[in-house]
Amino acid sequence: MSDLTDLTxxxxxxxxxxxxxxxxxxxxxxxxxxxxxKDFNAYIIETPEIALAAAKVSDEKIAKGKAGIMEGIPIAVxxxxxxxxxxxxxxxxxxxxxxxxxxSTVTANIFGAGAVMLGKTNMDEFAMxxxxxNSFYGAVKNPWKRKKDxxxxxxxxxxGGSAAAVAARICAGALGSDTGGSIRQxxxxxxxVGIKPTYGRCSRWGMIAFASSLDQAGSIARTVxxxxxxxxxxxxxxxxxxxxxxxxTPKFEKALAVKDVKGLKIGIPKEYHSERLDPEIKKLWESGxxxxxKQGAEIVDISLPHSxxxxxxxxxxxxxxxxxxxARYDGVRYGLRIVESADSLDEMxxxxxxxxxxxxxxxxIMMGTYVLSAGYYDAYYRQAQxxxxxxxxxxxxxxxxxxxxxxxxxxxxAFALDEKPTDPVEMYLNDIFTVPVNLAGIPAISVPAGLSKxxxxxxxxxxxxxxxxxxxxxxxxxxxxxxxxxxxxx
Amino acid sequence: MDEKTVxxxxxxxxxQLKDEEVxxxxxxxxxxxxxxxxxxxxDTSGVDETxxxxxxxxxxxxxxxxxxxxxxxxxxPASEFDCFVVPKxxx
Numbered sequence: 001m002s003d004l005t006d007l008t009x010x011x012x013x014x015x016x017x018x019x020x021x022x023x024x025x026x027x028x029x030x031x032x033x034x035x036x037x038k039d040f041n042a043y044i045i046e047t048p049e050i051a052l053a054a055a056k057v058s059d060e061k062i063a064k065g066k067a068g069i070m071e072g073i074p075i076a077v078x079x080x081x082x083x084x085x086x087x088x089x090x091x092x093x094x095x096x097x098x099x100x101x102x103x104s105t106v107t108a109n110i111f112g113a114g115a116v117m118l119g120k121t122n123m124d125e126f127a128m129x130x131x132x133x134n135s136f137y138g139a140v141k142n143p144w145k146r147k148k149d150x151x152x153x154x155x156x157x158x159x160g161g162s163a164a165a166v167a168a169r170i171c172a173g174a175l176g177s178d179t180g181g182s183i184r185q186x187x188x189x190x191x192x193v194g195i196k197p198t199y200g201r202c203s204r205w206g207m208i209a210f211a212s213s214l215d216q217a218g219s220i221a222r223t224v225x226x227x228x229x230x231x232x233x234x235x236x237x238x239x240x241x242x243x244x245x246x247x248x249t250p251k252f253e254k255a256l257a258v259k260d261v262k263g264l265k266i267g268i269p270k271e272y273h274s275e276r277l278d279p280e281i282k283k284l285w286e287s288g289x290x291x292x293x294k295q296g297a298e299i300v301d302i303s304l305p306h307s308x309x310x311x312x313x314x315x316x317x318x319x320x321x322x323x324x325x326x327a328r329y330d331g332v333r334y335g336l337r338i339v340e341s342a343d344s345l346d347e348m349x350x351x352x353x354x355x356x357x358x359x360x361x362x363x364x365i366m367m368g369t370y371v372l373s374a375g376y377y378d379a380y381y382r383q384a385q386x387x388x389x390x391x392x393x394x395x396x397x398x399x400x401x402x403x404x405x406x407x408x409x410x411x412x413x414a415f416a417l418d419e420k421p422t423d424p425v426e427m428y429l430n431d432i433f434t435v436p437v438n439l440a441g442i443p444a445i446s447v448p449a450g451l452s453k454x455x456x457x458x459x460x461x462x463x464x465x466x467x468x469x470x471x472x473x474x475x476x477x478x479x480x481x482x483x484x485x486x487x488x489x490x
Numbered sequence: 491m492d493e494k495t496v497x498x499x500x501x502x503x504x505x506q507l508k509d510e511e512v513x514x515x516x517x518x519x520x521x522x523x524x525x526x527x528x529x530x531x532x533d534t535s536g537v538d539e540t541x542x543x544x545x546x547x548x549x550x551x552x553x554x555x556x557x558x559x560x561x562x563x564x565x566x567p568a569s570e571f572d573c574f575v576v577p578k579x580x581x
Binding site for chain 1: 529
């Protein structure tokens with residue numbers, strides 16, 4: 001057999017079931033590949049003993065015919081998820097050394113389904129960023145290189161470590177989280193598939209909070225089928241999260257059995273076109289629509305009139321929620337504490353937080369505190385909440401006419417580490433196509449669809465109705481087949 | 491955003507900022523606020539504000555957890571007599 005790390009999750013599962021390979025062999029294959037690719041800085045901590053112990057258990061369960069849907073599959077876990085007894089920091093200095101005494105629901109679910117954890121992946125601090133340049137553990141390098149130079153590229157963010165690990169095949173699939181595009185944008189930058197499910201599909205319990213009304217867990221994988229398998233494993237009602245929906249999880253993988261899009265209506269939102277849109281992104285978007293049309297879909301022009309306001313709404317609401325959520329990091333119960341030369345409790349708070357948070361996190365806490373402060377609340381926060389309602393209505397109206405919306409995932413391909421825009425607003429524009437989805441709570445998937453002229457992957461985004469991930473997987477599968485994206489980073 | 495406002499917000503957020511950070515954040519936050527102000531042009535009369543796109547389920551107010559003092563204190567930077575320790579608050 002060729003390298004075991006070449007197998008997709010679906011293929012590996014098949015090999016395991018037929019006892020052609022063992023879970024221990026599979027875990028070891030990934031571990032030896034991880035040794036050769038430490039330079040990407042995708043993992044902040046590797047958990048080899050935990051992986052081998054879990055793989056042994058998986059082999060026993062397979063032997064007894066009691067395999068879960070991800071039995072023996074080696075995965076990477078974004079450091080945003082609390083994992084019992086294993087470092088969990090959201091890649092922030094303020095949580096340095098934190099080992100939670102509990103397990104997040106999402107990781108408990110996926111381990112319950114048999115997955116094997118290889119380690120925790122790097123990310124932007126508290127999931128705030130679109131390039132993975134804001135991590136306490138340093139930047140992640142994209143496994144992809146562009147033709148014109150040999151510069152190190154960003155993997156996107158905030159789930160940059162997870163996306164890079166999937167692209168480098170140093171895990172079979174990875175967990176991510178998406179507050180404004182943090183799964184889909186890095187998936188697009190690394191030629192991988194990433195899905196953010198409907199808000200409430202996955203429990204947020206034990207997932208370190210950034211903006212609670214927007215945060216959702218999801219999966220990053222090499223194929224649409226693998227992403228579906230993983231999403232099924234992590235979804236489900238959880239009474240510990242008051243926004244978790246009391247719904248049965250569909251068999252997402254089965255949605256892929258329908259290999260066409262006959263009778264489906266695909267919406268193309270006119271507001272996502274602009275003069276500034278990169279011609280090659282535009283071309284790819286048109287190809288995507290053509291592929292779906294050829295497979296039997298009807299392409300329908302739609303309007304989402306408030307699209308241009310989604311980013312400003314997001315940059316009021318997300319920081320406001322973050323400033324409140326991050327108030328808990330005070331140096332008292334866990335994490336960093338700077339008490340030297342602090343004469344009072346207040347001073348200890350200020351020094352600890354001033355030292356422990358990185359610049360982007362501080363910027364957002366400041367922004368959030370400002371828009372929530374007396375005198376500004378109505379003008380900024382309340383107005384943003386109203387415009388959010390209008391954005392939700394736009395999608396409600398659109399979904400009366402279409403089943404799925406097709407857009408680019410990102411306005412550009414991955415850029416170099418040293419090409420980061422200095423203006424924060426310009427950096428925020430990376431999420432222009434992904435943010436509206438989080439505000440509306442609806443699901444969306446990014447599927448690799450082509451290469452830029454520089455030879456870098458570009459993704460297309462499919463946006464679905466509330467609770468209709470199944471149609472996203474069906475259309476995503478068709479898009480994947482039509483795009484026939486086979487190029488690998490290495 | 492002027493220096494006075496930056497310092498006031500930093501105090502509210504319990505963030506100690508260095509002098510150069512105060513200047514830097516003042517500029518950046520000013521730029522971000524100017525950018526988000528475009529929302530004022532949207533007519534939202536008669537629109538209800540919304541805090542979430544999903545539903546929120548309330549549970550009965552009852553104890554569901556407990557008896558895990560050791561676990562709760564396990565990550566404390568300082569603890570004594572089963573309590574978290576903080577700098578002296580009362581003289």
